[in-house]
Amino acid sequence: MxxxxxxxxxxxxxxxxxxxxxxxxxxxxxxxxxxxxxxxxxxxxxxxxxxxxxxxxxxxxxxxxxxxLDELERKIRLEGMAFSFMITLLLVVSFGLVEPLGFPRINSAYIAGVMVVLWLIGKLWAMRKYHEE
Amino acid sequence: MKNKIKVLRAEKNWSQAELAKELGVSRQTVNAIENGKYDPSLPLAFKISAVFKLTIEEIFLSE
CATH class of the missing domain: 1.20.5 (Single alpha-helices involved in coiled-coils or other helix-helix interfaces)
Incomplete structure (x- = not known):
């Protein structure tokens, strides 16, 4: 609605x-x-x-x-953050492992932007889980 | 965990938004609790029992 x-x-x-x-x-x-x-x-x-x-x-x-926020909304944000943290960690470590193979160095400041975008994705995923009717 | 909130709310002719206002939470939270998608914290369960003037055991049923 x-x-x-x-x-x-x-x-x-x-x-x-x-x-x-x-x-x-x-x-x-x-x-x-x-x-x-x-x-x-x-x-x-x-x-x-x-x-x-x-x-x-x-x-x-x-x-x-x-x-x-109320308790459920806070839980949703927290799950979104956990999702964002884990995916960012995996991406950064993966990139770190392939850098010696000639991959370009990434500016660490851009990682914050990636984290925020992933947090939004994680939040939407958690919202679906709790708000599905 | 199952609960009777939807029935109790209907008895009082309240919308989810009205119950949410009484409880100080969002309508989405009331909806998630009613549909069994989310189990409320103990403080919120006490608030729900106070709003409906029933005990927690009368509202929430363990599966």
């Missing part, structure tokens, strides 16, 4: 997560390109670290949002 009130509540709850996440991705792309294009720039240290500022707000937003 289309529940407008619930959608409003959800978007209010998720705003502190998605706004910093979008800023994080934007700054990550910008700072990576900037540092690559200006390898001797005087402020490269701070520019390279700049995505971490919205990253901190993203972390705080996640903690705040999870604390406001």
């Amino acid at each position: 289309f529940d407008l009130q619930r959608i409003k509540e959800r978007s209010k709850l998720l705003r502190p997560i998605f706004v910093p996440l979008i800023l994080y991705i934007g700054l990550l792309v910008f700072s990576s390109n900037w540092v690559e294009g200006n390898p001797d720039g005087p402020n490269n240290f701070w520019i390279a670290l700049s995505p971490m500022l919205p990253g901190i707000f993203f972390g705080l937003g996640v903690v705040k949002a999870i604390s406001r």
